[in-house]
Amino acid sequence: MGDNELLVTFKSNLYNYSLEQLRYNSDEGVWSIGQMYDHLIVVAHEYLDNLEICAALNEEKPFGKTQFGEQLYKNGGFPPIKIRLPDELNSPPNNSDSKEFLISRMEQLIHRMSHWKSQVDYINPNNKVEHGGFGWLNGREWYELVEMHFRHHLLQKKELDSYLV
Template sequence: MTYSDLIKSYIHDLQKYTAEQLRFKFSEEVWSLGQMYDHMIAAALDYLDQVEKCAYGGEKEQAVKTEAGERLFALGSFPPVKIKLPDGPANSPCNSDSKEELARRLEHVLERMQEWEKKLNRIHPDSKVRHGGFGWLNAREWFELSGMHFRHHRAQQRELEQRLGL
């Protein structure tokens, strides 16, 4: 599934949730569907900001990915395991956006991805920005990371929907 089809499917899926279902948390340790959506959007926008940095002044680096980064890109996806982010405000997604707001924000991500996809071939592959866990990534890798991240959260979405009886 392309990133475009995937994002459109997330937008479509929003329509089946009530406001209560979107915000419902099964426990303090588990995100709601709304928080998962907010997290995916925030991460995608951050990754696209890194694509832009690569395009307009990333460091010309021969530096490489970390071992985790090499594995990730060799697989073409995040491993099928739950990842616990460190506690803190940066990792506490919003749980108050409406379906309409989340859909609007996803449309914005889709537009930005479509804009950058057209420019990727013109960005030098040695222009890189460092990712904290995966090492030095170029624009294409940051772009691909966004799609991988959306695919990774599909399992979480299905699990949360199951728990809601959807």
């Protein structure tokens, strides 16, 4: 899927959920579908913020990726496993947004991605911002990470959907 198709599909899927389904937690420590969407949107904007920093930098960063970062980009995505961040980085996402507000937030994200799609190739590839786990990423890599992260959560979405009645 290209041209933000995956994000558009995620947004379209929101129309199929009731508010109760979006907020349903099947078990202690398991996110609701709404929490998963909140997480995806918040993280995507963090990645795009770093892309914008890359675009504004006047100084090149000759640093590289971590071994995990190299593997991630070589494979074009995350491994198909659950990844749990350390507790200090893993506060539960918001579970109170309405369906309409989540749709609006997805539309804003898609708009922001579309804006950068036409500009990302003009960012100096040596202008980089450090990611805590993947090392130093340039604007193109931050842009690609948004879709990789959404793709990674497809398995979680499928699992959460299976808990709904």
